[in-house]
Amino acid sequence: MYNYWAFGLRIHSDIAFPELLPFNFNGDADVIVQLGEVAIAGKGWNISADEFSFSIRDVAKYYVASGKTIVAEPLEQVDVTNVTALRPLRLYLLSTAFAAIITQRGQIPLHASAIEGREGLTLIAGDSGAGKSVTLATLSGLGHKIFSDDIIVMKKMPDAEDLLAFASYPMVKLWSDSLEKLQQDRFSDRSFPIKPGMDKYGIFFHDAFDRTGKQVKNIVLLKRKTEGPVTVTALTGKDAFAAIRNQLYRPMLVFTIEARMILMKTIAALIESCNIYEITRPEICDPFELATVILNITSENKTDTHHS
Numbered sequence: 001m002y003n004y005w006a007f008g009l010r011i012h013s014d015i016a017f018p019e020l021l022p023f024n025f026n027g028d029a030d031v032i033v034q035l036g037e038v039a040i041a042g043k044g045w046n047i048s049a050d051e052f053s054f055s056i057r058d059v060a061k062y063y064v065a066s067g068k069t070i071v072a073e074p075l076e077q078v079d080v081t082n083v084t085a086l087r088p089l090r091l092y093l094l095s096t097a098f099a100a101i102i103t104q105r106g107q108i109p110l111h112a113s114a115i116e117g118r119e120g121l122t123l124i125a126g127d128s129g130a131g132k133s134v135t136l137a138t139l140s141g142l143g144h145k146i147f148s149d150d151i152i153v154m155k156k157m158p159d160a161e162d163l164l165a166f167a168s169y170p171m172v173k174l175w176s177d178s179l180e181k182l183q184q185d186r187f188s189d190r191s192f193p194i195k196p197g198m199d200k201y202g203i204f205f206h207d208a209f210d211r212t213g214k215q216v217k218n219i220v221l222l223k224r225k226t227e228g229p230v231t232v233t234a235l236t237g238k239d240a241f242a243a244i245r246n247q248l249y250r251p252m253l254v255f256t257i258e259a260r261m262i263l264m265k266t267i268a269a270l271i272e273s274c275n276i277y278e279i280t281r282p283e284i285c286d287p288f289e290l291a292t293v294i295l296n297i298t299s300e301n302k303t304d305t306h307h308s
Contacts, residue, residue, distance in 0.1 A: 008166030164213030
């Protein structure tokens with residue numbers, strides 16, 4: 001059995017997760033990950049307020065319950081002690097299954113990356129393929145500490161007004177062509193493909209992973225256009241609300257009235273406390289130029305914190 005920290009949660013798992021931060025803790029786990037049988041009626045996915053099940057062809061069936069339990073059943077014969085063989089199974093555990101856990105716990109998962117600054121986080125979100133991860137890696141090369149890639153968990157702290165962001169896990173996912181564009185030693189490792197046959201790789205930063213919740217200072221939303229200069233637009237009101245709502249990770253999970261109310265309150269709190277910008281970039285865009293624009297509008301200086 002293995003113990004980890006991820007998504008702001010203490011995790012007890014039947015299987016090893018090289019993607020997660022090993023973490024010894026006393027007391028009960030927040031989440032338990034198990035291998036076992038999963039019954040799914042019909043195809044696709046099934047959902048209720050406290051349960052969610054889904055199937056990924058040729059990979060596994062998954063069952064998520066009460067914000068506490070994840071059960072995964074491999075669909076093909078696989079050595080469950082082989083970390084490499086279980087990589088596809090873990091991919092969907094760390095995405096859709098944990099998004100369901102987060103939502104069931106009354107928290108909001110956002111599809112965003114983030115860097116740390118002295119006054120809080122700058123979230124980097126936007127369209128698929130807009131360059132979130134490569135921009136994050138570029139900012140890291142400029143001396144800024146990576147907080148999280150791909151998923152940010154927004155959580156209102158008990159008995160407090162604070163809305164804090166928690167990192168997912170200490171791995172940045174980058175396509176091979178992005179690694180070539182970066183030309184940085186720290187982003188040159190191709191030893192951990194996300195799954196077999198995918199030209200996308202995981203780059204770890206376990207030693208610099210931050211488990212603490214952080215306030216969000218800025219939200220930057222990236223969009224692509226065919227050509228033209230990089231443009232910046234400050235968003236407020238309904239435009240800001242719609243833009244943030246579109247960054248919800250696995251939106252089909254937020255379907256109950258209670259979950260929708262939590263989402264609305266979370267977005268309203270972010271609009272009240274954050275600077276929100278939309279940056280439109282051309283298809284061909286120098287990552288350093290885009291990173292410089294982000295630093296200019298967020299007024300972030302280089303952090304002194306060590307990063308990997």
